[in-house]
Amino acid sequence: MEYKEAKEKFISTWGSLGTLWGINKAMAQIQSLLFISIKPLSMEEIMEELKISRGNTSMNLRQLMDWGIVTKELIPGERKEFFTTEKDVQELARHIAKERSRREIKPVLKVLKEVSSINDDGTEKTKELIKQTKALHDLADTADSLLNKVANQEQNWVTKSLLKLFK
Amino acid sequence: MEYKEAKEKFISTWGSLGTLWGINKAMAQIQSLLFISIKPLSMEEIMEELKISRGNTSMNLRQLMDWGIVTKELIPGERKEFFTTEKDVQELARHIAKERSRREIKPVLKVLKEVSSINDDGTEKTKELIKQTKALHDLADTADSLLNKVANQEQNWVTKSLLKLFK
DNA sequence: ATAAACTTTCAATAATTATTGAAAGTTTAG
């Protein structure tokens, strides 16, 4: 396999995985492209490489910046803006963990708490609803606290600990 | 908040979270409904409760069974089929962890391995592609082995260990 | 001040994904 083919394979695979961590295809592909690029890329270059429109590129770059995994780079003497992504996979994972917790898990925890706190009217179905949503709340809460611990640890610390624990 | 409102809130919230673990809305809602039901439900009852068509219900129940989190229940004397979901959240988490590993992470690991194994032609960009995809492979591999460990542990073991580790 | 270089916005459109519903298929009872 040659460079070009490998690169395309990587971008398309990692891109399609994007949906797994809750971002769309273009967003994931832009991040992938930056992730293996040896220098910051301009909007023009990104559009060209991925064959996507200017508007699409602009919007998705913005979202990536909102996620905290892409940053603008100002290159002296250049008028246009350049972009880079976090290159360290551990850091990348930390950012993503933190964002997913904030955007997805936290709001769900809130609802589960509300639902599991309804007044127990003594009927079997109410008891079941309370019991099950409580159990789900506790599970989600555990998962979330794990995720946040991951997000706040030093690089490698987590990986080392987990591997030791589970080896 | 009354039972009915709480139930609807739970189904719609947990349902919309479905996309997080890679299943569609109807599928997630059916699972939610079964999760808080005090008895197995027939297709008719599910259609009625969620206001979805027979075809939709049938297809999504099938998918839930493929995921291993819903099972057919045969009730003596009844002609129609009834369905239940795994009620234990730990078991549910184990099933989901296992399936996601198999369906999503494993295939990606394979591609990452292929891409990171291309011939090093000595150019900087090739070196970068190899380095970055290797790092991603290792991260994904760690995540996957963690997920699989979770999927194979005794109930509660994982939660307890993790809480101890991260308390 | 203004023109060139560049980015953002957003209504229109395209692409994708989910849902319906009715026909075909299957199972069971009599």
Place this chain on the structure above:
DNA sequence: CTAAACTTTCAATAATTATTGAAAGTTTAT
């Protein structure tokens, strides 16, 4: 055997989501 009860399939359609492209907005150089 066959009619009734039930489930599955799948082409058509609807709903949702992503993408485009051109106009509007912004910044910088002169």
